[in-house]
Amino acid sequence: MNIFDALGLESVDKRIDILQRIDSLGSISQAARSAGISYKAAWQAIETLSNLAGEPLVEKAVGGSSGGGAVLTPAGRLVLEASASLNKVRSQILMDIENGQHSKLASLAASTLKMSVRNVIPCLIEEIHGGLSQSKVVLKVAEHAYLKASITTESQQLLGLKIGMTVLALFKATGAKILDSLPENYDKEVLKGQVARLPQRDKGGEVTLRLANGINVVGFVHSPHTLTIGSDAYLEVDQTSVIIGLM
Known part of the structure; x- marks a missing residue:
């Protein structure tokens, strides 16, 4: 290496x-x-x-x-x-x-920068869809697990983003929504994991999910919900809230 x-x-x-x-x-x-x-x-x-x-x-x-x-x-x-x-x-x-x-x-x-961002996830750039002013970047977190990021074309150029690059996906816990189930034909990108930490039963608050590859992600759930420790859940974050950083 x-x-x-x-x-x-x-x-x-x-x-x-x-x-x-x-x-x-x-x-x-x-x-x-x-x-x-x-x-x-x-x-x-x-x-x-x-x-x-x-x-x-x-x-x-x-x-x-x-x-x-x-x-x-x-x-x-x-x-x-x-x-x-x-x-x-x-x-x-x-x-x-x-x-x-x-x-x-x-x-x-x-020497690394300390940030208020809770979620910092290593990803692989799977796809880049460039536009006149914005670029859509598809990030592979794990097998069958993806995030999308929407960034300016200028940012894509300055970061030198290319397919196959390893980057960091960053987003705030307050910008991530935890769902206990997905509606039928749900078309948004989500990360599936198991509940590792949870506020009091039926209470809304901060939830930690452990993904299949062992990475922990943090988001917020609204009450009422049916989550329990160990149960499956989903994290959804808007692509405009995802920041891309170089490792």
């Missing part, structure tokens, strides 16, 4: 990649074209990074044979330098892990 591929740290963050290309080419449109994404997606990457940094990272450059372009601000250059330093540290940690220094796994885990 290649741990670099497994952890997804071999690939460059597309937003940082756009910033690097702007620095090199002096043009947002050229940066987008060379990266194989739309101009709109490139601008989205710049805006996202600028929002995170709290100040503009790119500014217009006046002059030149083409009438001007774009250059990085001092903050933009600082972001690139910080990104390069972080990549060196991450690469060293991964090398240490490959060389048997597994104790550093704790450090790697501690």
